[in-house]
Amino acid sequence: MDAIIRSTNSLGKGILHPSMGDTKFSLNRFPPSPDTSFFIQHYWVIQWDLRGQAPYCQTVIAHPNVNLVVEKETTRIYGVSSATSSHLLKDQGWVVGVKFKPGGFYPFWNAPVSHLTDQSLGIEEVFGLDSLSLEGEVLQQYHHIEQAAHRVDTFFRDRLPERDPNVELVSEIVYGIRDDRTIRQVNDAARMSGLHQRTLQRLFDRYVGVSPKWVILRYRLHEAAERMHQDEANDWTALSLDLGYYDQSHFIRDFKSIVGLSPEEYIRARKV
Structure with missing residues (x-):
């Protein structure tokens, strides 16, 4: 190795x-x-x-x-x-x-x-x-x-189980959500995977542990935090729309609910 x-x-x-x-x-x-x-x-x-x-x-x-x-x-x-x-x-x-x-x-x-x-x-x-x-x-x-x-x-x-083909399928879907910023809703992920939304949700519950919506939101928040760190996020409205939100208030609410700080507070904390 x-x-x-x-x-x-x-x-x-x-x-x-x-x-x-x-x-x-x-x-x-x-x-x-x-x-x-x-x-x-x-x-x-x-x-x-x-x-x-x-x-x-x-x-x-x-x-x-x-x-x-x-x-x-x-x-x-x-x-x-x-x-x-x-x-x-x-x-x-x-x-x-x-x-x-x-x-x-x-x-x-x-x-x-x-x-x-x-x-x-x-x-x-x-x-x-x-x-x-x-x-x-x-x-x-x-x-x-x-x-x-x-x-x-x-x-x-020494302890490998049998390979489950759903592992490969789920991984590909999750990585697709991560890499494709046009996937902003669960129906986008379902269309990309070729699965019905309910099938996709059941698959994620069993294999991933969280919903497709959660995964989409989480990767978009990862991207938002990275842009803030690189000083690429100055226009909250533009950033919100780019990440798939309809308005900045929903983006700010989600960011604060996960991070515990508003985007403005997060940036200020970084500069302390």
């Missing part, structure tokens, strides 16, 4: 105020092996050293993905977060994560992923083993993060 792994320090979409986080922690991502790539989008490693500094709280607008997080004594599988999630970093530490493809966790669990939304599971509830042995093997690799990602990949290669 070492020959396949590539890393990057780009924080990417969904991480709020990324320029502030850049100075507080590092984020590296590694692709899965060919065997696990049907189910897993990538592995990620976050490291920080804030000894002698104040703790730092990082807020994230979640993606429509289930994650396994390997962390000392708190290794768990996390469903999609319907709102933002905040993570307090202090002292020195690191975590290793698995970002499943949209729908990619379902074959391991065989239960509607919507049951896991805003919830978490211990890995023993899914894989029938204590998390401490995996934690120990992974977290001893602090100075060899490629090996940590490799160990987690091995864990899943």
Whole structure:
């Protein structure tokens, strides 16, 4: 796997105020092996050293993905977060994560992923083993993060379920929503996928854990936050229409309901 792994320090979409986080922690991502790539989008490693500094709280607008997080004594599988999630970093530490493809966790669990939304599971509830042995093997690799990602990949290669064709279908639809800004409504996503709206909604409930409407809104808010970070959002009416909203009031309402700040407040906070 070492020959396949590539890393990057780009924080990417969904991480709020990324320029502030850049100075507080590092984020590296590694692709899965060919065997696990049907189910897993990538592995990620976050490291920080804030000894002698104040703790730092990082807020994230979640993606429509289930994650396994390997962390000392708190290794768990996390469903999609319907709102933002905040993570307090202090002292020195690191975590290793698995970002499943949209729908990619379902074959391991065989239960509607919507049951896991805003919830978490211990890995023993899914894989029938204590998390401490995996934690120990992974977290001893602090100075060899490629090996940590490799160990987690091995864990899943040893436990691969049968490939479910709906995983590939759901992933393609979600990535299509992410990449095609003309998809602004659920009927747009249904037309793109060739599925009836109700079929699409049932598929997302079982495999993704959130609705197609949620996914569309979330990716548009990711884009809005990124534009604000890059100082490309000065006209709220134009931005709202570009993102598929009928007016700026609905965009501002949705942004504040998820982020907890209005767009103006978010920009001011970035400049502090």
